[in-house]
Amino acid sequence: MPSAYVLDNGAYSIKVEHSNAAQPKLVPNCIMKAKSEKKRLFIGDQIDDCRDASGLFYLLPMNKGLIVNWDLQKSVWDYILSKDCCPANFAETPCIYMEPYFNYASVQEGVAEIFFEEYECQSFLRIPTGDLAEYHYRKQNPAAPCCLVIDAGYSFSHVAAYINGKRDPKATKRIDVGGKVLTNHLKEIISYRQLNVMEETYVMNQVKEDCCFVSLDLKADFAKSKLKYPENDIVREYILPDFTTLRRGYVHTLDQPPVVDQQKLRMNNERFSVPELLFHPSDVGIQQIGLAELVHHCVELCPEEARSHLYENIIITGGTSQFPGFVDRLYKDVRALASDEYNINITLPPDPTTYSWQGGKLISQDPEFYSFVVTKEEYYEEGPIILLERFDGVS
Incomplete structure (x- = not known):
């Protein structure tokens, strides 16, 4: 059985690769502009080439999980399908496209139109990532x-x-509430308490990933965070990148020798109060x-x-x-x-980010896989209605 092209179109990152690969590529689903290189746009993982990732300006094709800017999304897909990333031969390779629950029919039709008419996909399966x-x-x-x-x-x-x-x-x-709300909340807290980081989404997202944890006893952790080190074992310093000698920041504990000549953030109750929004969205008015x-x-x-x-x-x-x-x-x-x-x-799987992509890999090997897909001929013959009829019951 030939491999399928599995594309999990997440709002933060796209997980994409042929189904015969062990793991997918993770490509940021955005286009970025940098202050240091104003004439160049960085698409997806091209951001790795950026010399200075401070003050990045994000152009996001998706908002609240739904595609809202088709030109941007098409640019990201064009890059992903190029020889620089993960090219596909859709004349022979079926495409599995993953979307969120509750996607709008107009968005679903737009996706199908691009894949069938622009990319000339011969067989296509659209399915929720959760399925x-x-x-x-x-x-x-x-x-x-x-x-x-x-x-x-x-x-x-x-x-x-x-x-x-x-x-x-x-x-x-x-x-x-998802990763975006948490990062934005962390930016607001740090900007109010320490340093204006409202334009440092890229760096603060890394701070969130490296520093934050979920509290098992909120009351006790808040009480501990009010104490001084070493009674307070929650407090950390986060050494910020300068993008010359240090491309990514890191966590520094207070029992280590102090770091000089590097900008730093002091992370205390922010470490657990930010992920707490997953369990209490009302803390930020949701x-x-x-x-x-x-x-x-x-x-x-x-x-x-x-x-x-x-x-x-x-x-x-x-x-x-x-x-x-x-x-x-x-x-x-x-x-x-x-x-x-x-x-x-x-x-919790070893890699929860790619778990659904691995499900796409498995379904491409299902003996009934070709009964799930819609072919280009069916699409042109019956129109978008065939997509709704066929994909409504796949899981």
């Missing part, structure tokens, strides 16, 4: 009749219940329930006979799930909400 996470989990756990997928992404976080391989639409929910309550709510919307299986088969995907302590905190909060009769089992 492929569930497919991947089902292949690894064939005895599990149900699965609850948590996708903690860049624009928002989703929870979706799957029963016997089919997603329950009424138990598919989202909250508007009037929605947190992730643990959302898990409980989605399970309670399902038939009673499925609930024990859903609690025992929770799979987490998405880059925002990689904070230390995330799984333990989620387990603790869900355990407190769920009935004592249920066992809770939460699985």
